[in-house]
Amino acid sequence: MGKKLLMKGNEALAEAAIRAGVKGYFGYPITPQSELLEYMATNLDSRGGVFLQAESEVAAINMVYGASGTGTRVMTSTSSPGFSLMQEGISYMACAELPCLLVNVVRGGPGLGTIQPSQGDYFQAVKGGGHGDYKLIVLAPNSVQEMADLVYLGFDLTDKYRNPVLILADGALGQMMESVEFPEYNVEEHFVDHSSWTTVGRENGREQHYITSLHLLSEKMEEINVHLQDKYKKIQENETRFESIQTEDADILIVAFGLSSRSSQKALELAREQGLKVGILRPITLFPFPSDELKHLANSVKGILVVEMNAGQMVEDVRLAVGSNVPVDFYGRMGGMIPQPDEIVDKIKDLYKQVKI
Amino acid sequence: METTREGIVCNNLDQMDVVFDRTEVLHDTPTSYCPGCSHSVVHRLIMEVIEELGILGDTIGVAPVGCSVFAYHFMNVDMQQAAHGRATAVATGIKRVLPDKIVYTYQGDGDLAAIGTAETIHTINRGENIVMIFINNGIYGMTGGQMAPTTLEGDVTSTTPHGRDTLIQGHAIKITEMAAIMDGAYYVTRQAVNSAKTVRKCKKAIKQAFQNQIDGKIGTNFVEVVSNCPSGWKMTPIEANKKIDEQVLDYYPLGDLKTPPKGA
Numbered sequence: 250m251g252k253k254l255l256m257k258g259n260e261a262l263a264e265a266a267i268r269a270g271v272k273g274y275f276g277y278p279i280t281p282q283s284e285l286l287e288y289m290a291t292n293l294d295s296r297g298g299v300f301l302q303a304e305s306e307v308a309a310i311n312m313v314y315g316a317s318g319t320g321t322r323v324m325t326s327t328s329s330p331g332f333s334l335m336q337e338g339i340s341y342m343a344c345a346e347l348p349c350l351l352v353n354v355v356r357g358g359p360g361l362g363t364i365q366p367s368q369g370d371y372f373q374a375v376k377g378g379g380h381g382d383y384k385l386i387v388l389a390p391n392s393v394q395e396m397a398d399l400v401y402l403g404f405d406l407t408d409k410y411r412n413p414v415l416i417l418a419d420g421a422l423g424q425m426m427e428s429v430e431f432p433e434y435n436v437e438e439h440f441v442d443h444s445s446w447t448t449v450g451r452e453n454g455r456e457q458h459y460i461t462s463l464h465l466l467s468e469k470m471e472e473i474n475v476h477l478q479d480k481y482k483k484i485q486e487n488e489t490r491f492e493s494i495q496t497e498d499a500d501i502l503i504v505a506f507g508l509s510s511r512s513s514q515k516a517l518e519l520a521r522e523q524g525l526k527v528g529i530l531r532p533i534t535l536f537p538f539p540s541d542e543l544k545h546l547a548n549s550v551k552g553i554l555v556v557e558m559n560a561g562q563m564v565e566d567v568r569l570a571v572g573s574n575v576p577v578d579f580y581g582r583m584g585g586m587i588p589q590p591d592e593i594v595d596k597i598k599d600l601y602k603q604v605k606i
Numbered sequence: 607m608e609t610t611r612e613g614i615v616c617n618n619l620d621q622m623d624v625v626f627d628r629t630e631v632l633h634d635t636p637t638s639y640c641p642g643c644s645h646s647v648v649h650r651l652i653m654e655v656i657e658e659l660g661i662l663g664d665t666i667g668v669a670p671v672g673c674s675v676f677a678y679h680f681m682n683v684d685m686q687q688a689a690h691g692r693a694t695a696v697a698t699g700i701k702r703v704l705p706d707k708i709v710y711t712y713q714g715d716g717d718l719a720a721i722g723t724a725e726t727i728h729t730i731n732r733g734e735n736i737v738m739i740f741i742n743n744g745i746y747g748m749t750g751g752q753m754a755p756t757t758l759e760g761d762v763t764s765t766t767p768h769g770r771d772t773l774i775q776g777h778a779i780k781i782t783e784m785a786a787i788m789d790g791a792y793y794v795t796r797q798a799v800n801s802a803k804t805v806r807k808c809k810k811a812i813k814q815a816f817q818n819q820i821d822g823k824i825g826t827n828f829v830e831v832v833s834n835c836p837s838g839w840k841m842t843p844i845e846a847n848k849k850i851d852e853q854v855l856d857y858y859p860l861g862d863l864k865t866p867p868k869g870a
Contacts, residue, residue, distance in 0.1 A: 319704050
C-alpha cells in the first residue's frame, strides 16, 4: 500500500482507474460526477491514455464500444440522466460481450431531479436498464477507499467475463473527502489477452474478426441468450461479495448498500448501546446479489430492515431471497435525502415490537 | 465446356484472359442487396481500394443499422457493427486508442443525416482522422421505404404517401454541404455510381480519402455517394439510375465540396 491521501470519491476513482491501466476515457459533464471527468482530462493523457469529452452521453458510450472492441481498457462515467442516455449502448455492449467499466454517480430522480445523492437507480443498474435480457456486474462502494478498490476489481471482472461492469456510487460518495490508500497493482500481471476476437485489422491475413449484437435467426439469437445466461450464472456462483457486521448474535438484520450502509452502521452503534442486537449485511455486489447469505441469515434473525435512499428497490431482492421466513421491513428516504441514524434506530425499535422479541 | 465461379458456362475457360475479378477483400458470397442496388458497387470499390493500398492488415470498418448492417458478411475486413446513428462515435473510439490504424464508417442517410446527425457533425468538427462513406439513396430501404432526411421534395415514400411536402416534412438535408464548411473536414466530395464513368470517379475519390488518412492528413475525409434504391423507389435499376441523372443530381450536384489547400 502507498501513503494515505485525502481525496474526493470521484477523484479517487479516477486515480485508481489510471493506476489500473485505463487507456481510454470518454465522458460528458454532469453533476455530481464532473470531477471524475476533469481528473481524467488533467491526468490521463500524460499517463499513457486518451481522454476525450464527447458531445453527449450517447456518443460517449459508443466511443467506449469502439475502443473496447480493440481490446483496450476503457471506461466512462456519468450521473443518472446521463446513464439513462447510455442504456442503448450498454445493451449492445452486453450482447457483443465488450468489456468496459461504467460509473454512475447517482443523483435523485426521476427526471432532471436533483444533484443530491440517491440510490434511485438500483433497478436500472441490476435489472438490465436497457432493452433485452442482460445483466451488468454491479459493484457498490460505501467509502472513498472503496471508490478506488472496486475500480481494480471492476476492470479485472470485466476482462474476465467480457461483460460490462458498473460501479454504482452516489452523489455523496463522489463528493465527500476521506483518506484513501492505493494498493499495489501490476497492470501487466492483470493483463487479459483479448486478441482472439478484437478488431484491430487483419494482420498477416488472419481470419476476419467482427463485433456485432445482430443475429436475425431466432435459433442463433436464442443461443446467444443462453450463453449470456450461463455466464451470469457463473458470475453469480463465483463473484458474490458482501460485508457482514455483527450478524452472529443479531435479532434484527439491516440490509443496506453504499451510502445508506454508512448511516446504518452508525444506527447499529446507537442501537447496540441501547442493548438492541442489530447486525448489518452490506451487499458489495448488487448483481450478483448475496441471496444465499441472506437466506442463511434469515434462519437466525427475527426481522430484517432494508434501508435505502429510494422508495424501496433492493428490498424486493431481499424479499425474493428470504421469502416468508422472516418479516422484512423497509425504511427509505428519497429525492436526495439521506436516512439519518436516529430515524433508522426508531425503525429498528418498531420492528422489535412487530416481531415481539 | 467449363463453368466459371459465377456459374457461367463457356468454352476454353483456361485460354481466356481474366479482365475482371472479385477482390479478395470481398467475401466470396452473394450479397443481401436487391438487384441493381448501389450498395454492392460501393462495397466493391472500397474493398478494391483497401487491397490496392495494401492496408487490409491495418483497417477497421464500422457499419451501423440500415441495409448495410451486414456489411461484415461482405467486406472481409475487421469490422464493428454500431447502433443506429453511432458509427462515427464508435469509429472515434477506435481511432483515438489506435491512431495508427485506418478506420472508416459506411453509413446510410437515415443513419448519418437523421438519427446520427449530432455524431456526424461533432466527429467532423473534431476532425477525426477517419473516412466516412455516406450512402445517400433518399429512402429508408431496410425498413421498407419510408422517408429519409434526404428524400427529395415531392417524392412518394411509405410515410410521405402524397409526396414530401417541405411545409410539413421539411427539406432534403444537405449534410455534405454542412460537412464542407467545418474546419475539421479535410476532404469532402459528392460522387455517384449510376454509370461506368461515375463509378470510376467515385473509386478515385474513395482512394483519395483513404490515402489522406494513410498520409496522416489532419481532418475527416467525407465521401457522399448518391445512390439508388430500385426496390424502395419502385423502379427498375435502369429507371432508378436515370432518376439520379434527371432529378437527384440537380439537388445534390456531384463534385468536390472541400479539397485540401494546394501543397497540403
